[in-house]
Amino acid sequence: MxxxxxxxxxxxxxxxxxxxxxxxxxxxxxxxxxxxxxxxxxxxxxxxxxxxxxxxxxxxxxxxxxxxxxxxxxxxxxxxxxxxxxxxxxxxxxxxxxxxxxxxxxxxxxxxxxxxxxxxxxxxxxxxxxxxxxxxxxxxxxxxxxxxxxxxxxxxxxxxxxxxxxxxxxxxxxxxxxxxxxxxxxxxxxxxxxxxxxxxxxxxxxxxxxxxxxxxxxxxxxxxxxxxxxxxxxxxxxxxxxxxxIEKGGYEHFMLKEIFEQPRSIADCMRGRINAAEGRLMLGGIRNYSSALTNAQRIVIIACGTSWHAGLVAEYLFEDICRIPIEVEYASEFRYRNPVIREGDIVIAISQSGETADTLAAIELAKSKGAIVFGVVNTVGSSISRATHEGAYLHAGPEIGVASTKAFTAQLTVLTMIALSVAQQKGTISDV
Missing domain, CATH: 3.60.20.10 (Aminohydrolase, N-terminal nucleophile (Ntn) domain)
Structure with a gap:
């Protein structure tokens, strides 16, 4: 890097x-x-x-x-x-x-x-x-x-x-x-x-x-x-x-700092998005395409590295509570083959930096085939946030350590909220 x-x-x-x-x-x-x-x-x-x-x-x-x-x-x-x-x-x-x-x-x-x-x-x-x-x-x-x-x-x-x-x-x-x-x-x-x-x-x-x-x-x-x-x-x-x-703040190294920052970063992910009193989730970033997401016949998740592992967890979650088939693709492989993507398919792209080159290329390929692409990224204004149709920011703060810690748990938090929102709209769960 x-x-x-x-x-x-x-x-x-x-x-x-x-x-x-x-x-x-x-x-x-x-x-x-x-x-x-x-x-x-x-x-x-x-x-x-x-x-x-x-x-x-x-x-x-x-x-x-x-x-x-x-x-x-x-x-x-x-x-x-x-x-x-x-x-x-x-x-x-x-x-x-x-x-x-x-x-x-x-x-x-x-x-x-x-x-x-x-x-x-x-x-x-x-x-x-x-x-x-x-x-x-x-x-x-x-x-x-x-x-x-x-x-x-x-x-x-x-x-x-x-x-x-x-x-x-x-x-x-x-x-x-x-x-x-x-x-x-x-x-x-x-x-x-x-x-x-x-x-x-x-x-x-x-x-x-x-x-x-x-x-x-x-x-x-x-x-x-x-x-x-x-x-x-x-x-x-x-x-x-x-x-x-972006400083160590008294910790011996950045990774230790970011491990201990996870409770705050998860709270920041959820802040303003959960109405506990009414049992509602409010994800403004996916509002315009919420019906397409809810009615999707399948969802393709594309990512690399740690973000790909977050996608693997999301696969179990979406299929369990949303009853939507999920495919998780490594972006570096997805972009170099001839994937079956149809008009109106839903693609979720996950990236901490929002600049992952293979994921960006996979997004452009999916869009060229008519897919609706949602981004789950951490860095505001990043290339992936601009390339996708809609999405949700993590608000996890800067990821200084190379080994992803708080960004991974923040990704799981945001993906869980998206899955719960879809499940609630589909009626596959009664409340959040």
């Missing part, structure tokens, strides 16, 4: 990047690095191991750069090592990139670039990606943002990227497809991150990039276009997230 953090503004970038990388350590990683502009030159510092080792590497340096990018890497292409760590230079060392995701056709691109005379220092698809962008910029004589846009129409795979240029020091280019990326809005300054945890102490106003969108960010503002060069209107979200929620 790689992590991204970037900054462009009027403050020294290095402390912001290091602090952000530390907040992303919970994801797990094998190396960390930053790229900065020093005296007009693009410089990269990276090190295998912990962020502390990166700090040790940079001890004694005074960094005045007000623009920079940082990354924690979990190895995909190439072994964990200093040379495979992010950021990566382009061949001419005038561009630097950080990248989450996998470029599936990097091998063919690398062969083409090698035939043109380019050489590579790492084993990564990311270095191929940034060199490909350099080649497009040089061949077509276009701006960096146009070279990025053209490159993104040629690559196959998933990506969340941030790029900086020695020749354009007041600009960051960010883009995503299948991997989350958020832009934090400050006063004359901007932050980019793979999730909100590295930037919440600086701003609570963010823009979530959608798939195949590109953000061109300067100190004067930002604009968003898609890969077809069509301008997109950004939607600014106000985060309901407090700094103390």
């Amino acid at each position: 790689c992590g991204i953090v970037a900054y462009l503004g009027n403050k020294p970038a290095f402390p912001i990047l290091i602090n952000g990388l530390k907040r992303l350590e919970y994801r797990g990683y094998d190396s960390a690095g930053v790229a900065l502009l020093e005296d007009g030159n693009l410089t990269i510092y990276k090190k295998q191991g912990k962020v502390q080792q990166l700090e040790n590497l940079t001890n004694g340096h005074t960094f005045d750069s007000t623009v920079g990018i940082g990354h924690t890497r979990w190895a995909t292409h190439g072994e964990p090592s200093d040379r495979n760590a992010h950021p990566h230079f382009s061949s001419n060392r005038r561009l630097a990139i950080i990248h989450n995701g996998i470029i599936e056709n990097y091998g063919a691109l690398k062969t083409e670039l090698q035939e043109e005379g380019y050489t590579f220092e790492s084993d990564t698809d990311t270095e191929v990606f940034i060199t490909f962008i350099e080649d497009i910029q040089k061949t077509l004589g276009v701006s960096l943002e146009e070279a990025v846009r053209v490159a993104l129409t040629k690559v196959v795979g998933a990506y969340a990227i941030v790029i900086m240029s020695q020749d354009d020091p007041g600009k960051l280019i960010a883009a995503r497809k299948g991997s989350p990326l958020v832009i934090g809005l400050g006063k004359g300054e901007y932050y980019v991150a793979s999730d909100a945890t590295p930037i919440i102490e600086f701003t609570n106003e963010v823009v979530y990039l959608n798939d195949e969108e590109i953000a061109i960010i300067t100190r004067e503002g930002f604009e968003i276009v898609n890969t077809k060069d069509i301008p997109q209107k950004p939607y600014i979200h106000t985060l309901d997230l407090k700094l103390e929620a």
Whole structure:
């Protein structure tokens, strides 16, 4: 689970990047690095191991750069090592990139670039990606943002990227497809991150990039276009997230904290949704399609990982009290086969982050076949919450530990409330 953090503004970038990388350590990683502009030159510092080792590497340096990018890497292409760590230079060392995701056709691109005379220092698809962008910029004589846009129409795979240029020091280019990326809005300054945890102490106003969108960010503002060069209107979200929620709060580690937060997160899931005096459940997020859900001939649940296990529990629950046949599908398999989905079928997609790439792809497949898709997600404004027809948020608070704890019990709570609501409307149970 790689992590991204970037900054462009009027403050020294290095402390912001290091602090952000530390907040992303919970994801797990094998190396960390930053790229900065020093005296007009693009410089990269990276090190295998912990962020502390990166700090040790940079001890004694005074960094005045007000623009920079940082990354924690979990190895995909190439072994964990200093040379495979992010950021990566382009061949001419005038561009630097950080990248989450996998470029599936990097091998063919690398062969083409090698035939043109380019050489590579790492084993990564990311270095191929940034060199490909350099080649497009040089061949077509276009701006960096146009070279990025053209490159993104040629690559196959998933990506969340941030790029900086020695020749354009007041600009960051960010883009995503299948991997989350958020832009934090400050006063004359901007932050980019793979999730909100590295930037919440600086701003609570963010823009979530959608798939195949590109953000061109300067100190004067930002604009968003898609890969077809069509301008997109950004939607600014106000985060309901407090700094103390992403800190350990006296616990030895985050997982222990989140285990003990489960009673509160379950109560938050139910708050405002249960009228105990009248024996009623009020789930506003599924109101518009409640009759379709109640009259469903079958329900397909799609999810990955821990969310899939929540779906397995929900299968027993729905079939027992709602008397509706349930199929639970692993999203990564569902998207690559030819599933039988009919017009009006009900699909429930479960995800903590709301950004799970396989689940997003499965949702789009189900929608293309005419299904009505409900989302059960934790992160407000996430891609899955926007892609589904309706749904219910967990309100479990940020999940900092990689091993899901409170999000799992919150998922079961919300799914139970949905099942009880359906059963009550169907008359298969008398009251809640």
